[in-house]
Amino acid sequence: MSINLSKGQRIDLTKTNPGLTKAIVGLGWDTNRYDGGQDFDLDASAFLTDADGKVINDIDFVFYNNVKHPSGGVEHTGDNRTGEGDGDDEQIKINFSKVPSHVHRIAIAVTIHDANVRNQNFGQVSNAFVRVVNEDTNQEVLRYDLGEDFSVETAVVICELYRHGADWKFNAIGSGFSGGLAALCKNFGLQV
Template identity: 75%
Template sequence: MSINLSKGQRIDLTKSNPALKKVIIGLGWDTNKYSGGHDFDLDASAFLTGENGKVSNDHDFVFYNNLEGGNSSVIHTGDNRTGEGDGDDEEIKIEFDKIPTHVHKIGITVTIHDALQRQQNFGQVSNAYVRVVNEETNEEVLRYDLGEEFSVETALVVCEIYRHDREWKFNAIGSGFQGGLAALCKNYGLQVD
């Protein structure tokens, strides 16, 4: 049975469910119809950080141009450039036992590609959600619906998966940023050219 979370809620993933070894982080959204003339291309990313909340190297930033990180413990399944159709629009797979010891947190984010040039923001996106699915049983473990509280933001930290006493937990963040992917990279300690 899936658990629905609200912004700011934290929940244990592996302590109460020791059989949970591999998960799929499914992200989905719809775009509101408007006459801007451009498709929306939303992109999921994962930032694998140390205890300081910063990424230690480029290999720990998983996105459409770097589909694997953390010794292949985090795998992006590929870029969906339109978000059309039902179900998850993009997915990131995580295998807990393979995550390197220097990784304490995985920030799951979504950005709008070329948002400034296309004059797009998350105020034009609806029904955004993240869900955690047990990859081995295909059962949904939890779901967090982000709501409609964003207006000018072009990047979101959706959630964090974090290590606590050798167990993994989920934190429903739902925090918006202006400045797209570059702002998120800076937030997580990566230099952007």
């Protein structure tokens, strides 16, 4: 049975779900009715950080141009450029047993591609969610619906998965950023 979380809630992932080693982080959204004449292209990404919340190597940033971490621990399944249809719009697969030991947190974010050029922001996005699915059983473990808390932001850190001893936990963050992907990268210590 899936658990619905609210912003700020934390939950055990691997401790309360014994045998969970492979997870699919599914992200979905809809765009509000709006006549801007431009497609809405949202992009999921994963920042694999150290204990201080910083990305040590560029390869620890997984997104549409770097879809698989060399360890095999984190993989982006592909860029959905329209967000059309029901269900997950983009997915990131995580194999906890392969995540390198220097990685303490995996922050999952969504950005709007060319947001400034297209005059787009998360105020025009609705029904955004993240869910974690056990890849082996295809059972949804948890879900976090973001709500409509954003207006001018062009990037959102949706959640993070983090180490707690030998286990992994999930934190529902929902924190917005202006400045898109570049601002997010700087936040995690990457040079843009």
